Amino acid sequence: MNEEQLRQLIRKIIAEESGNSNVIPIGVSNHHVHVTEEDFNILFPGQKMTSKAPLKQPGEFASEQVVTVVGPRGTIERVRILGPCRAHSQVELARSEGRKIGVNVPIRMSGDLAGTPTVILRTKDGEVEVQGTIAAKRHIHMSNKDAARLGVKKGDAVKVAIESDQRRTIYDDVIVRPDEKFVLEMHIDTDEANAANVGKDTVAYLVKED
Ligand SMILES: [Zn+2]
Structure with a gap:
């Protein structure tokens, strides 16, 4: 010590x-995504979201499922989905990560998604566009x-x-x-x-x- x-x-x-x-x-929140049940089913057809580890906030967990986040100038691999499913999909990146994939990520409170940039979430089975990319305030x-x-x-x-x-x-x-x-x-x-x-x-x- x-x-x-x-x-x-x-x-x-x-x-x-x-x-x-x-x-x-x-x-410390690493980059992650929250998804609706609808988006989850497109990305992981026929699967259920499964918990890898509980988070400190009760009921919330890091899932086993990861996606690729696709921006205009690059991608970020293996971004974990945090569960459970939410009413709106949301992508949380650090500002430096946004810059790497060509997205100017605004600093917002979770859920305050009006006017925030759109990225694509991709898996081997599907992809969805998510309007709601933020750096969490x-x-x-x-x-x-x-x-x-x-x-x-x-x-x-x-x-x-x-x-x-x-x-x-x-x-x-x-x-x-x-x-x-x-x-x-x-x-x-x-x-x-x-x-x-x-x-x-x-x-x-x-x-x-x-
Ligand atoms: Zn939080």
């Missing part, structure tokens, strides 16, 4: 011992209880300090998303995680402003 890691650990223990923890676990899932404890409410834009090795970073404009079924977790994408040198044990804190 190096000095930076030791410092992180001590801060985490102090925060937890004080019972007044502002610790926010970080979940960074956000924190939390229960209503967490929101009350942290003194924040739905839709608030907060600051989160990421205590990483060599690249401590404060991310502003992190949107609060409370829901009864959510578990406390900040979601950032791979560009954001790399920019802040987020590792497996990196801890983040909500920055309290008076």
Whole structure:
């Protein structure tokens, strides 16, 4: 354990011992897609979506099924479908990945898809056009209880300090998303995680402003 890691650990223990923890676990979202049942059936005819691993948010899972995302200037292979099926298909890429395949990906909250670019999802059995390509705006899932404890409410834009090795970073404009079924977790994408040198044990804190 190096000095930076030791410092992180001590801060985490102090925060937890004080019972007044502002610790926010970080979940790094790799590129992924959500699909409707209709689109799934075109891409995987006769198959059922199967879970490879549960995600931290209850009921959500990484499926066994992967697709190729096709843009005007390139493709991204093996992009995983996250389940269960949704009412609208949606493709979530990092901005740097969008650039590689010729798509200028807007930063949006999940589900806010008006006017977002279209890409093609392809498997060996079929392909669908999906209008709904976004880079997810960074956000924190939390229960209503967490929101009350942290003194924040739905839709608030907060600051989160990421205590990483060599690249401590404060991310502003992190949107609060409370829901009864959510578990406390900040979601950032791979560009954001790399920019802040987020590792497996990196801890983040909500920055309290008076
Ligand atoms: Zn999320």
